[in-house]
Amino acid sequence: MAQQRSGETREKLLAAASVVFMEKGFRDATVSEICKRAGANVSAVSYYFGSKEALYQETWRHCFTESVKAHPVDGGVSAGAPATERLRGHVKALVGRIADEDSREFFISWMEIVNPTGLLQEIMKAEFIPLREKTLSLMRELLGPNASEQQVVYCETCLISMCFHPMLIKRVNQRTKNFEGPHPVEDLDAFIEHVLTFTLAGIAAIRKDLPVGSSSPESDNTPASKI
Secondary structure (H helix, E strand, O other): HHHHHHHOOOOOOOHHHHHHHHHHHHHHHHHHHHHHHHHHOOOOHHHHHOHHHHHHHHHHHHHHHHHHHHHOOOOOOOOOOHHHHHHHHHHHHHHHHHHHOOOOHHHHHHHHHOOOOOHHHHHHHHHHHHHHHHHHHHHHHOOOOOHHHHHHHHHHHHHHHHHHHHHHHHHHHHOOOOOOOOOOOOHHHHHHHHHHHHHHHHHHHHHHOOOOOOOOOOOOEEEEOHH
């Protein structure tokens, strides 16, 4: 029973910390406020995490893990599906994860970018690099073997940017009700399909200018315009 209560206290601290760090960033967040929101003694942070810095790192990791659990990276598409379907699943997961109001790691990350501490650098690298590699791998597959690495990286950058910026506006609108800016994307499914169509059209245009014999690993008989 004591062990169960201990686990509950730790979870409450993580939940409270995720809100406080999301709202205030690391520097303006206080251990006392986090403990107050969690209904825990102020010494609980030291007991469970060792320090405010360690709590910050563990909070981001916890939030990211929960976000990926809610929006699996593959978007529910099997590894054996055609590359276009795997790309659709990838975009669905990315858009869903950023747009989800419960994905607190997004704004914790944003606060870290605005007022960097360096505390999340290694953790974020460890989590994001494998995700980025999956996207780059898909770009290589869709562009074909004759595409340069620069073309692969540019396509990946454009795809991520298309997903990130509109969802950032959407999240800001969710938090700032009086925000006067571009209208947020409301129909996520329609937006995902648009991003996919736009991305594949761009890839087809690039493939058209590649040397003859550059074909998609997905199908040697698939014309670029039909990717």
